[in-house]
Amino acid sequence: MNHHLLIAEFLATPWALMPERLNAVAAVLARWSQDIPAGEDVLTGIAVDRSMREARRQAATAVSSGGIAVLPLYGVVTQRGNMVDDVSGPGSVSTQQFASALRQALADDSVSQILIDIDSPGGSVYGVSELADEIASARAQKPVVAIANSLAASAAYWIGCSASEFYVTPGGEVGSIGVWQAHFDYSQAFVTKGIQPTLISAGKYKVEGNPYVPLDEEAQGFMQSRVDDYYATFTKAVARGRGVPIAQVCEGMGQGRVLGGDAAQAQGMIDGVATFDHVVRKMRRDAKSVARPRASRLAYAQRVIEIL
Template identity: 70%
Template sequence: MKRQLLIAEFLSTPWALMPERMNAFASVLARWQAGISASDDVIAGVHADREARDNKRAQNTRAGGGAIAVIPMYGVVTQRGNMADDISGPGSVSTQRFSACLADALADDAVGQILIDIDSPGGSVYGVSELANEIMQARSSKPVIAIANSLAASAAYWVGCAASEFYVTPGGEVGSIGVWQAHQDYSAAMEEAGIKTTLISAGKYKTEGNPYAALDEDAQAFMQSRVNDYYQSFAKAVAKGRGVSIDAVRNGMGQGRVLGADAALAEGMVDGIMTFDEVIKKMQKSSKQGRTGASRLAQAQNELKILG
């Protein structure tokens, strides 16, 4: 029964995650429930994906160089990380750890610009709004650019929209603007197994939505209200980041679907289509122009002082 409680808790979390990933989650949750260990092939695949992720992180960080801090957002987004490493090959990324990396980049005088390198299907909504707000605030200190390289879906798209510029690779995808959660009713299975659970609680709604009974209308309405609240925050953040109305987000931008690069650009979901290297070159060029402009301004100020 401990596994069933874990599954119920997992599903009841509000997710800003690609719905297709539910299939992967469902298979792993079913394995957990049955007490079956992952096969050697699955474990080998997870390790291979993790190694590829680490290599990509190292390579892209080197490509950025000292003046451009590349902060990766790879895998399922969670508040504290690592809870989905055996569910998703790309692993997971913690919003708390990402926030710490962002703070380090802002405090480093050698860093002139920040690039958020995203390859994520999204994840839990917890901590995402706070991280997006931090990125918005960071833009006043240093340029913050984001790239979907090659997937920025749901919570990851939420984060990407907080950057001052947002790009997607030619073969990349963005979107999946929406929130979901689930409830599982184990009452029939438990009755068949001869198990009867009696809940003892205090507080009118304390046991609302428990997995030992069917979901009643009041509980479902409350769960829906939670999803609606997070969706409103999501849509509002996208609207602010992309400079459009909330209605434009709700009634366009895929309406929960993931869109390819061309369609996303047509919907105003990104600022352009570029490879990772092209974005790096664009940022480097911008940095050089900024330094040249600063040098010319300093020279002009010195000339004015001499004339004065």
């Protein structure tokens, strides 16, 4: 039953992730904990998905020209490392590694704009608030544009809405604004198997919420308070990023659901519906329109100097 404990601990972490996407991760954890090797079909699927992700990252990076740095944000969001890269599907992205890439782009004088290319169902709440704050601060240095291409859900939406502008592809989705965690009660299953766990602990709440006993009211209340705290931080960040009252975030914007482009734009969650190429072209046009007045000012200053 060790795998049950592992999965329970994993799911008890507060998540800003589409719940259905976590099922695949939980299944892999169960396999790991039981030392069950992945089948050939699973391994083949993982290899194909990994190759596709790498090709997509390379293609996105190749667009980085004309002063635009494209930063891919693909897969399940985690704080450190790539803990679920052997899950067949989107893989994972580290908030710490992404923040490092963001800082490099800000420090690079050849980069005038940053485009965050997002395709993610969200992930752990850990590290997300810090990254969103960095992106919000980066807007004061260089334009930061984000695009859901094709999914920016939960933690990924939290990150994307911190950009200067936020778009979604015509067939894409954004939203899933919310936080959740789970408690698994295995007490009856243990009784059936004749297992009686005994927990030895120190500290009043050290084993609170453990999966060997039903969740009591006090423990559930504390778990709810953790979720509420992260949700408050999440909605505050969305309100800041989208320039709307917090009430509009909580009472609208899908209320935890993902929305298509038109519905999301109607609720103020994005700035428009556009393909990746269209957003890149818009950014290049914007850069030229900014460069022309600056060039004119420089030319005028040069003429003044010549006259003097």
